[in-house]
Amino acid sequence: MTLDIQSGILRPKIDMHCHVWLMEGWEQSADHLVNSGAMLGITEYWCSSIIQQGILAPIEEVRPHNNTILSAMARHPQRIRGWCFVIPGHFQDAIDEAERCLDAGMIGIKLYNQYRINDPAVHPILELATERRVPILQHAGYPVAEHRASQPLISHGIHFTEASEKYPDAMLIHAHIGGGGDWEHTVREMRDASPNVYIDVSGSNLDDGQVEYAVTELGIGRVLFGTDGTMAGSVGKVLDADLTDDQREHIFFTNAEHILAQQGAAPLHPLDE
């Protein structure tokens, strides 16, 4: 059967991994995100603004990132949802920031590479996420050594497995299977993780077989659609993957819907809209 790219482009999708950055012109950037995704059937965007390169910035520098996301949510209330970025080492300040953002309508917590997901410093965040039934999206991957040097504390599969052993009810999302690194390695490491550990398909690496590998290793209910800047590429890899139409629906939409339901939320635009 020939791929039906046009129909695939039009089907509704929840992009659970994207960004609006704290920067001059964020409004234009947010508008561009929404307009670009509309061409690909994306109905809502789960966005974060993050501090990269492992920088342990003070909490005063973290809050403006989240305020940008809150502003983007207000600018596009029917399209943009928020991840609250925190640096777990801020301890109570990080908890307070996450509570502030979740109370303001964000739907999850975003962690970057300041700490690994299994670091004890992250435990209070995992406890909060479990209590509030919100997911944690953790920057992750298994790059080779020379590409790991700039982010020595990047998490990979084994760290998710270890974290999920201690917090099996926490919804943990391994970011971008295509984000750069040995994706087979990191997925294999999550074979024995809690069923509440997920992975998203985003990233610029478009290796053939990647999506099917995650589905085979983790199960169809644990693979999410995200783009992280690779919009057409991420749509294309899911459309081209050797999956049933129902499996594609899980990845594009219903798995994210299930995550939202845990906190009593629903997609901004239901599938049958």
Next chain:
Amino acid sequence: MLIDTNAWLGTWPFRSLRDNTPDALIARMDRSGIDKAVVSYIEAAFHRHPQSANERLARDIEPHGHRLIPLGTLNPLSPHWERDLTSCIDLGLKGIRLFPQYHNYPTHGSEIRSAVQACAECDLPVFIPHRLEDARQHHWMDPGHSLDLAHLADLIAAVPDAAIIVSNARPLARSPLWMRGDLRDLNWYVDLSLAEIHYGLHRNTSAMKDLAYLIEEGGANHLLFGTHLPISYAGPALVKLALLPVDNQTRENITHRTAAKLLNLTQG
């Protein structure tokens, strides 16, 4: 008509591939709506003297000549590579692939310039993959770094008569290939396999798009359809093709007319 200018047969040493035989690749092309694809054996990039792989390619795809377009692989460090080039022409190969990062010569040095110049004199297009695999996951035995697009830009300028296809590159609109004004009218091409069109990860508003900028600024004639099958999915390139902001004539150039001209393909 859809011609894939970036496809492969054979074995990638560091990960199992599917659809990497002629029959299987053609079945995958059928599923993807691709009529013809250029191919060479991946392993030729690892052979010090790749001519035997070129000869095997010509034999293996002979029954599939209406679908698969053979490309030879040259190593300009191999003694008498010029004779290999002549043999490739005799075998009916339609273009040449070069792998500076695997055959270990500089992208802007005399060896590659000589090889590209020789191909230009034979009216053969030269295909230079920016990368075969994402360097962030490369196996310790794989030297495969991504090439420097500034060096490739220098090469294009140094051999202005050549047709050079740089596959698997991203991002492109702000790369030296497009930003160097002296290259804009030369015969260099990039494909749709990796670069995004309308949205790119950005930290300032001047970099929100990629290929869309190139097209807006008059660069659509440098685009070709290419997937990187079966190393990468075909779907990303097919989705981008569906979203290209170009008129029908330009779309036809991208899907097949430019490739057919470069490869000296006759109808059928």
